[in-house]
Amino acid sequence: MALLEIEGVTKHFHARGGKGVVRAVNQVSFSIDEGETVALIGESGSGKSTLGRLVLRLLDPDQGSVWFEGTDLTKLNVKEMREVRARLQVVFQEPYESLNPRMSIGDIIGEPLIVHNRTMKSNEREQRVRETLERVGLPQDAALRLPGQLSGGQQQRVGIARAIITNPKLIVLDEPTSSLDLSVRAQILMLLADLQRELGLAYLFISHDISTVEYVSQRIAVMYLGEILETGPVSEVIQDPRHPYTRALLSSRLSTDPKESLPRLRLIGDIGSPTDARGIGCVLAPRCPMVIDECRSQTIDLQPFGPDHKVACIRAAETSDVLLSGTSTGAITN
């Protein structure tokens, strides 16, 4: 069985005053194997951060199961879940915000050991903290400092150190580099890749930036308005995107090569809101340039398209023919 397997996970939020439901996550299923990185890509409102929190059980799903190491996390009580957390960790987006501003770095990094290894002696713990500091590339004297005295990149290293000290199997990375400068971003990505190799970690890498995840991921899942529209090996999905949304997303990337101009696929209108009333049919239907009647009247599931490539689009086979050109094609933009 895979290290992490989520099945039919759904989370809806009810807006105050009964005005509408936010369908943050809708019947999502995928899996992550040991030692592998699965990237979860989406824009705002896609539900990717909510999904990350559901995996960590910082939120409880309304439906569905989250299987981690063969156990359904949704069925555990608080104490049992706490024990699992030693092996299921997280690194958040804003490095400074995720650290207690009044706690020393050494204490922050050592805390998971206090919580999960109660029998460990304090000098043993200090030793582990020292080793972890070195592992993430922080100087030993950082242990005495407060978070506010470190740079953004260093703060994120602290977040990573805290996440790896209990030897987890899976780390959920929620946009870990989005708040960092470009040169620092590269350093952190390399650190994450190194750590994965050394410690056999699996990652769920949540991001809005495909270029970032390309570097560290093996598989990718594309999310829009609470649903997964396409999954597959990173290279395959990027080179041959089969869902129109994936295509649009990839083509809106800004190439850093001034001579390279990627042909754009534009979707109609602005990003939908997860509160929009939806009946049956594809979530992208209101904006899709390839839409046909069946898209609105059928339930669209993920269908296999290749050995490991799945797409939730009934016209997946025709995507590449229909839609690419140097300027907008058959789709009106705002």
Add this chain to the structure above:
Amino acid sequence: MTEILLTVEELAVEFVGHKSTVHAVNGVNLSVNAGEIVGIVGESGCGKSTAVKGILGLLQPPGKVTGGVAEFAGRGDLLAMKHKNLRKIRGANIGYVAQNPFGSMNPIFSIEQQFRNILRAHDELSSKKVARERSLEMLTNVGIAGPARVLDGYAHQLSGGMAQRVVIAMAMLLEPELIIADEPTTGLDVTVQRQILDLLRDKVVDSQRGILLVTHDLGVIAQYCHRVVVMYAGKVVESGSVDTVFSDPAHPYTAALLGAIPRPGHELTRLRGSVPDLRVVPVECAFRQRCAHAFDACSVSPHLREIQPRHLMACHLSEGVGHGAS
């Protein structure tokens, strides 16, 4: 003959604290011509936003401009002007788009009232009807479908992308010659980013205006700017056409920055160390401690000099040693 809209020379900005002074900007030189988009790129803390605010006289104490000249379209030095003259130019001749659109809008007033306030402040308010027509036209210009609804509404009802478009419409209302945009798309989704940038570009190319665009995103620079100005630790370290600088970066920092872009199969450049402390006035080159090519001459901060026509850089490597940094 391309018209030069803005020339900035040796701009310096300091923040005076009670314990120390931060030299946030320490020698910024750039120019913007009509019909071109110039991008200022740099990482956080390099001083790009501060520089731009300094040019426009938008710095809040304890920040203040301590040197330099900002010559605007034959109208004089923006840094030496009287406040009221600068205020007239701001809005009418130079439009400013700030990073957070919601910070630029007043939550209490309707959008229409805010447009009217702009017109009134520059003595261009004729009748309510005319003002409304002008506003509606501008909103349509920035690609807002249903401009009347937006005009009658309030800032909090807008999404990020819409809000940024409204702010751009406000900046363009009086048809300024130059638009200065500070990270106008940071935080917006990629698809929306493209729409906003396309919008800015279309307005410039058609009507011979200029845009000075501040960003940390190299993709934005590559795809939208004609020329780029690279900043590091308060100074401009390289500037030139985007094609030249990107294909053959002369300054080691530019090269390191371009090398840090994640690309599959491409080894990421390791850039060690961190930005120097700007509380100390740098004597040596600010990049020296992190530069793989540093040598003796680097103990003195290099000046910006032209190494090829319209390609400038501030690095001792340019002096006869040739540039081959990568």
Add this chain to the structure above:
Amino acid sequence: MANKARRKSSQLREFVQMHKVASAGAFFIVVLILVSLFAPLPYDPEMPNPGVGISSPSASHWFGTDITGGDVFSRTIAAAWIDLSLALAGTLLSLLIGVPLGLATSVKKRWSDNLVRGMDAFQAFPLLILALVLVSLSGNKLYMVVVAIALINIPRYMRLIRSEVLSLRESRFMEASHAVGVPLPRNLRKHVLPNVMGIITAQTTLTMANAIVVIATLSFLGIGVVPPTPSWGSMIRSGSSNMISGEWWVAIFPGLFILLCVWIFNQLSDAISDFNTRTTR
């Protein structure tokens, strides 16, 4: 361990440097209490001296004498210990009850909503009147003064802690500690408390200021600390009738001391709040 001690002492030094006036004020209060408690006073504060009668400040009576011949200076200083220690006791009691109550109501938000609403209603009472009633009904027992001060200030602490903790709970590092698996008691102890300490301290100094005024008001009205025990409030009371005849010193000096102490505690509160916000970034 040693590191924590070192850090605390350097923090203290930094505070004193940043806020010289407030620190000097704090020092003054400490000295005042010590002097009031231990130093020998020129005259017995509780012994009237009818032979002298009322007299203006002079070399032998620095603050003059009141109508019973008592030395105003000695009485003022002696009153410091009583007024300030009662204020301190009341403040500590409200702290000891208010903070845990505030923590409890912010952790178990749902059932505590009613308790909080009850507290709000309670605060609508004119609490000074309540204190008045309680103290006089008890027969002017001093412990009742302490209880009254606590009653007035507990709701304030509760609300302060509650709002602070509720907003803390939304913060990312609290979510992070939840993700690490930190159990609630440790969470409160290590994450919540250190971050509310600053607010608690600032509020405590304010409570002190308020308590001093309450005690003075009560004794002014003849309740709580009553003559012959010296108290600033009762001294003002007796001196106020002298004001008309131009004998200002009997009331003014104790009044000045009240003013000074209240001002110092307010300054301290500002200084602590300021220091707090400055040292987290």
